[in-house]
Amino acid sequence: MLKIAHLDLPPLQGAAGTLRLPGSKSISNRLLLLAALAEGETRIEHLLEADDTAVMLDALRALGCAWHRNADGSLTVQGLGGHLPVSQADCFLGNAGTAMRPLAAALALLAARDGGHYVLRGVPRMHERPIRDLVDALRELGCRIEDLGQPGYPPLALRGPASLQLNQPVRVRGDVSSQFLTALLLTLPLVAQQDVVIEVEGELISKPYIEITLALLDRFGVRVQREAWRRFTIPAGSRLRSPGRLQVEGDASAASYFIALGALAATEAPLVIEGIGRNALQGDVRFADAAAAMGAQIEWRDHALAVRRGRWPLRGIELDCVAIPDAAMTLAVMALFADSPTRLTGIASWRVKETDRIAAMATELRKLGATVQEGADWLEVHPLRAEDWRTAAIHTYDDHRMAMCFSLAALHPLAGATPQALRILDPGCVAKTFPDYFETLFDLVQARSEDIPVLCIDGPTASGKGTLTERVAERLGYHVLESGALYRATALAARAAGIAWTDEARVASMARSLALHFSGGRCYLEDEDITDALRAEEIGLGASAVAALPAVRAALHELQLSFRRVPGLVADGRDMGTAIFPAAPLKVFLTASAEKRAERRYKQLISKGFSANMEGLLRDLEARDLQDKTRSSSPLVPAQDAFLLDNSDLSIDASVEQVLQWWAQKQAFPA
Numbered sequence: 001m002l003k004i005a006h007l008d009l010p011p012l013q014g015a016a017g018t019l020r021l022p023g024s025k026s027i028s029n030r031l032l033l034l035a036a037l038a039e040g041e042t043r044i045e046h047l048l049e050a051d052d053t054a055v056m057l058d059a060l061r062a063l064g065c066a067w068h069r070n071a072d073g074s075l076t077v078q079g080l081g082g083h084l085p086v087s088q089a090d091c092f093l094g095n096a097g098t099a100m101r102p103l104a105a106a107l108a109l110l111a112a113r114d115g116g117h118y119v120l121r122g123v124p125r126m127h128e129r130p131i132r133d134l135v136d137a138l139r140e141l142g143c144r145i146e147d148l149g150q151p152g153y154p155p156l157a158l159r160g161p162a163s164l165q166l167n168q169p170v171r172v173r174g175d176v177s178s179q180f181l182t183a184l185l186l187t188l189p190l191v192a193q194q195d196v197v198i199e200v201e202g203e204l205i206s207k208p209y210i211e212i213t214l215a216l217l218d219r220f221g222v223r224v225q226r227e228a229w230r231r232f233t234i235p236a237g238s239r240l241r242s243p244g245r246l247q248v249e250g251d252a253s254a255a256s257y258f259i260a261l262g263a264l265a266a267t268e269a270p271l272v273i274e275g276i277g278r279n280a281l282q283g284d285v286r287f288a289d290a291a292a293a294m295g296a297q298i299e300w301r302d303h304a305l306a307v308r309r310g311r312w313p314l315r316g317i318e319l320d321c322v323a324i325p326d327a328a329m330t331l332a333v334m335a336l337f338a339d340s341p342t343r344l345t346g347i348a349s350w351r352v353k354e355t356d357r358i359a360a361m362a363t364e365l366r367k368l369g370a371t372v373q374e375g376a377d378w379l380e381v382h383p384l385r386a387e388d389w390r391t392a393a394i395h396t397y398d399d400h401r402m403a404m405c406f407s408l409a410a411l412h413p414l415a416g417a418t419p420q421a422l423r424i425l426d427p428g429c430v431a432k433t434f435p436d437y438f439e440t441l442f443d444l445v446q447a448r449s450e451d452i453p454v455l456c457i458d459g460p461t462a463s464g465k466g467t468l469t470e471r472v473a474e475r476l477g478y479h480v481l482e483s484g485a486l487y488r489a490t491a492l493a494a495r496a497a498g499i500a501w502t503d504e505a506r507v508a509s510m511a512r513s514l515a516l517h518f519s520g521g522r523c524y525l526e527d528e529d530i531t532d533a534l535r536a537e538e539i540g541l542g543a544s545a546v547a548a549l550p551a552v553r554a555a556l557h558e559l560q561l562s563f564r565r566v567p568g569l570v571a572d573g574r575d576m577g578t579a580i581f582p583a584a585p586l587k588v589f590l591t592a593s594a595e596k597r598a599e600r601r602y603k604q605l606i607s608k609g610f611s612a613n614m615e616g617l618l619r620d621l622e623a624r625d626l627q628d629k630t631r632s633s634s635p636l637v638p639a640q641d642a643f644l645l646d647n648s649d650l651s652i653d654a655s656v657e658q659v660l661q662w663w664a665q666k667q668a669f670p671a
C-alpha cells in the first residue's frame, strides 16, 4: 500500500494481464454485521481487507463480538444471537457508510430493547454525510437517538431502554441513500416478533444495493416480502441464523477501473478480471454494459470477464446512472477518450458521498483541459482533443474513487496527447476499499521505458546509498534496485537450481529472468527473503565466479534494465548513472569522507556483535576506493551530470530531502 504525499504516474501506453479483484465492500460489511448478530458461527472467505471493513471489525469487537482470522485467510465470526454482551461502546467508523448506517440501526434497536448507551462517530467528512432519514425512521419506531453534532448527521448517541412501536409501518425516505433502507432491513429481524413493515417514501435510489441486502438476508434465513420498491415486510418470527460458510464476490465497483483500462488500452490481448461473473449479486456488474456501449469488447467467463479495446475512439453515451452510482464515476474519465460528449444523469447522490463527487469530478477533469458541465444531479463531459490534454496534480479529496478513476488519465498518449507524467495527490486514500489498487495497476500497464523515471544513486562502499535509496523510493512509491546484490543473488539462485557456477550459458539464462525484488532494505527471490543468505562467505565466492562470465554480465545488464518498471525506479550501485541508466533524469553521487564511512561501518559491525578495528577498516576502505576509481571497466566515478552529495555531516533525513528537492526541480506540475 502506498502511504505517500503524491504519486507520479508515467504516461501509459497499454495494458494486459490478469488480476483478481478484492472482495466486495458492500457484501463484506453486510456479512460481517449479519454474522455478528446471527445465531451460530460464520466463516467468511475472500472478505475485503480495507479501511471500511477494518472499522466494522473493530466496532464489532468493541460490541463484544469475537472473530478471528484463519490460516487460509478466511475469517470466523462468533454470532451473538442478537444479544450484545456490552452495554456501552464508543465506535469510530471512519468514512464507511456501510458501517455507520447499519450499525446505527442495530444499536438503536438493541439499546431500545435491552438498554445501553452507544456512540458512533467517524472522520470529519462522515459528520457531513446525511443520516437524518434513518434517524427519523428509528425515532418514529421509538428509538432514543441523540445528535452529538449537527442534527441529521453523525456523531450519534443511541440509548435505551425505550419501547418500540412495531405495529405501524416504519416509513423511511429512499431518495438520498439506499443505505437507510438497507440498515432497517438488516436489523429489524432482531425485533420481529410480529410482521414488521417498512414503507419507502420518495423514489428509491441505488436499488441494486437493496437486492444485495435481500439476497444476503435470505442466506441468513430471513425472507423479506417485497411489493415493488415501496413496501417490505419482515415476517413475524424471523431470526438471523448463520448459514455456516460464505464466500464474498469480487468487488464489482473496483472492477470498473479495470474494465475501463481494458477498453482503453488492451489492444493486443484482453485484460482478464477474475472474481465476478455475469450473474454477480452486485448491481455494479452492469457497468460492463455501459462500457460496452462506449465501445469496450467484453467476454464473460466463469467468474471472470475479459475486456479489450473495441471501438476506438470510444463513443460518448447518455446514461441514467441511478443504479450504478459508484461505478458511474469511471465513465466520466472514460468520456475523455470518446468522440462525442457523455452525459451522466441520476447522480444526485454523488454530492453526499466521500466528497461532493460532482464538484470534485468536474474540477479535476477541467484541470486536464476538459470541458465539463454540471448540474444538481448530472454531469456532462466533453472528449479531450489530443492537443488539449494538460498534465495536472489531481486532488483526490480523500475519495478512493477519485484516485482510482483519475489514474486512467495517465493513458492520455493513447488519445494522441503528448506523453507527460500525471500526479495523483494522496494516493493512499484508496485504502478505503482497495489498498493495493496502484500495485495491481502497475502490474498490468505498459509504458515506454524512456518515460519511466529512474533516479540513480551511486557511490563508494559505506556511503549510505542503500538506506538513502530505500527512503527516497518509499517517498515516491517507486521500485528499488540494489544492484550490488545481483551477482550474489545469481550465485545463490544457481546453486539452488543445481546449476554449476561455471556453466556460463545456464547461469546466464537463469540470471536474465531472476525474480528479484527489493523492499524495506531486504532482498527477495520470488517470495523468499534471501538477504541473510546472500551474505554467506560461500555465496561471495560464487558471486566472483559468476561475475567472471561475460554472458552472465550481459544477462545481469538486461536484468538491471528490467527493473525500470511503472511507476519508477531508484537504483543504487556503482555504475547506475554511468553504465546502466546513462539517460536517467536524476543522478546522485553520494560520498562521505573515508573517516566517516569507516566510523559508520565500525558502528554497524559492533551493533551486530562483531569485533572491529577502526584503523584497519579505514585502511581497507581507502584501498578499496583507490581500486574502484582506477579499475579499467566501469570505474567508480560520478556521471558528468550527477549531483554530488557529501553526507559526512548530514542526517539521513536531510539527505533524503536534498534528493527529493533535486527531483522536484525536474518536474512541472501546476498546483
Ligand SMILES: O=C(O)C1=C[C@@H](OP(=O)(O)O)[C@@H](O)[C@H](O)C1
Pocket (backbone or CB within 6 Å): 025, 026, 027, 097, 098, 176, 177, 178, 179, 182, 205, 206, 209, 325, 326, 349
Ligand atoms: O449499500 C451499499 O453497500 C452502498 C450503497 C450505495 O450508496 P447509496 O445508497 O447512498 O447510493 C453505494 O454508493 C455505496 O458505496 C455502497
Ligand SMILES: C=C(OP(=O)(O)O)C(=O)O
Pocket (backbone or CB within 6 Å): 095, 096, 097, 098, 326, 353, 354, 401, 433
Ligand atoms: C459511497 C461509497 O462508500 P460508502 O459505503 O461509505 O457510502 C463508495 O464506496 O463509493
